[in-house]
Amino acid sequence: MAPQRMLVWIMYSALLFALHFQDTTALTKNPHCQNKCGDVIIPYPFGIGEKCYLDERFAVTCNHSTNSANLDFFGSQVFNISDTDVHINVFPVLPLKFNKTSGENSFGYIRVRYGPYFIFPRARNKLVVVACDAYAYIVDSKTKNLTSIPKDISDFTIRVHSINTDKKSWESDDCNAFFIADKEFDGFDKSSNFSNCGKDDIFEYSAPVILEWAVGNTSCKNASKTKGYACRENSDCVDAAGGGAYRCRCKRGYEGNPYIEQGCKGNA
Ligand SMILES: *[C@@H]1O[C@H](CO)[C@@H](O)[C@H](O)[C@H]1NC(C)=O
Ligand SMILES: *[C@@H]1O[C@H](CO)[C@@H](O)[C@H](O)[C@H]1NC(C)=O
Numbered sequence: 393m394a395p396q397r398m399l400v401w402i403m404y405s406a407l408l409f410a411l412h413f414q415d416t417t418a419l420t421k422n423p424h425c426q427n428k429c430g431d432v433i434i435p436y437p438f439g440i441g442e443k444c445y446l447d448e449r450f451a452v453t454c455n456h457s458t459n460s461a462n463l464d465f466f467g468s469q470v471f472n473i474s475d476t477d478v479h480i481n482v483f484p485v486l487p488l489k490f491n492k493t494s495g496e497n498s499f500g501y502i503r504v505r506y507g508p509y510f511i512f513p514r515a516r517n518k519l520v521v522v523a524c525d526a527y528a529y530i531v532d533s534k535t536k537n538l539t540s541i542p543k544d545i546s547d548f549t550i551r552v553h554s555i556n557t558d559k560k561s562w563e564s565d566d567c568n569a570f571f572i573a574d575k576e577f578d579g580f581d582k583s584s585n586f587s588n589c590g591k592d593d594i595f596e597y598s599a600p601v602i603l604e605w606a607v608g609n610t611s612c613k614n615a616s617k618t619k620g621y622a623c624r625e626n627s628d629c630v631d632a633a634g635g636g637a638y639r640c641r642c643k644r645g646y647e648g649n650p651y652i653e654q655g656c657k658g659n660a
């Protein structure tokens with residue numbers, strides 16, 4: 393009997409509240425900065441072109457022939473930018489190999505380190521393993537804790553092993569793969585071809601994930617004393633990434649972009 397392909401989902405579960413940029417007119421630092429690329433709105437601190445972004449990690453390149461936006465930090469296409477996260481096609485789809493010589497199922501792993509400026513929000517992504525006879529888990533690199541429901545982390549390892557109920561169970565099925573994808577992800581398009589997965593170390597495919605972003609390289613308390621403090625008037629600072637970075641938010645009663653001068657406007 394042909395082995396049933398099994399889809400293992402380990403879901404991150406928690407609530408993430410997100411406020412969204414609504415006003416597209418006052419999104420950029422300067423009026424000359426492009427505020428859109430195709431369908432993607434580019435709010436400061438992200439920006440297209442020098443002097444339009446806060447620092448290199450927020451630099452976006454717009455490909456005018458395809459109308460697609462690239463986040464240069466990752467070299468990957470970005471589909472959406474909100475005031476807390478980016479939806480980006482960055483996660484490599486990794487193959488799980490079967491060693492035909494030894495007849496053994498190998499295992500796969502990947503260490504993921506995007507922090508501290510970008511972290512995986514637990515509520516918005518899932519680990520996907522497409523394989524027979526496999527189990528997968530995530531290890532937090534800092535605590536070495538083994539857990540399937542980690543808190544928001546920026547440095548972790550995914551490991552996939554064979555259960556070995558049937559030693560040769562991967563032989564007939566050499567298109568096994570694992571990756572992280574956003575929770576809404578429901579498969580690659582039909583043109584994706586996984587036939588060569590036993591040969592290559594990495595597929596040419598990437599999966600879309602949600603990553604949270606933050607500014608600075610220290611906590612609100614420390615950053616507020618520096619010249620480069622990014623939060624403008626009528627905004628509050630919120631620690632992010634365990635105090636290794638921060639984010640700005642318009643004060644209650646104000647709306648807009650807290651990273652721009654006069655960006656937070658009273659909505660009374
Ligand atoms: C834009 O995208 C096309 C198609 O992927 C590619 O061939 C071209 O090199 C890109 N242009 C730039 C400036 O990156
Ligand atoms: C971008 O994300 C925001 C917030 O999550 C959402 O409201 C909006 O519909 C998204 N836009 C696109 C084009 O997916």
Ligand SMILES: *[C@@H]1O[C@H](CO)[C@@H](O)[C@H](O)[C@H]1NC(C)=O
Pocket residue numbers: 491492493494495498
């Ligand atoms: C496959 O197994 C053989 C025999 O045990 C070993 O010599 C070889 O290194 C293995 N290949 C890979 C890619 O692990």
Ligand SMILES: *[C@@H]1O[C@H](CO)[C@@H](O)[C@H](O)[C@H]1NC(C)=O
Pocket residue numbers: 535537
């Ligand atoms: C990791 O494990 C240790 C020891 O079991 C525990 O004290 C700690 O709270 C765990 N940390 C996380 C983040 O789960």
Ligand SMILES: *[C@@H]1O[C@H](CO)[C@@H](O)[C@H](O)[C@H]1NC(C)=O
Pocket residue numbers: 585586587588
């Ligand atoms: C997928 O790739 C394999 C090997 O390159 C090829 O033989 C096969 O026809 C391809 N399948 C599709 C649907 O393109």
Ligand SMILES: *[C@@H]1O[C@H](CO)[C@@H](O)[C@H](O)[C@H]1NC(C)=O
Pocket residue numbers: 609620
């Ligand atoms: C943090 O950022 C400031 C300002 O850009 C820089 O001067 C400093 O060297 C950075 N510190 C670290 C630890 O990267």
Ligand SMILES: *[C@@H]1O[C@H](CO)[C@@H](O)[C@H](O)[C@H]1NC(C)=O
Pocket residue numbers: 609610611614635636
């Ligand atoms: C904040 O500054 C204090 C004093 O300079 C330092 O000890 C601490 O490590 C800093 N915190 C962060 C998150 O950089």
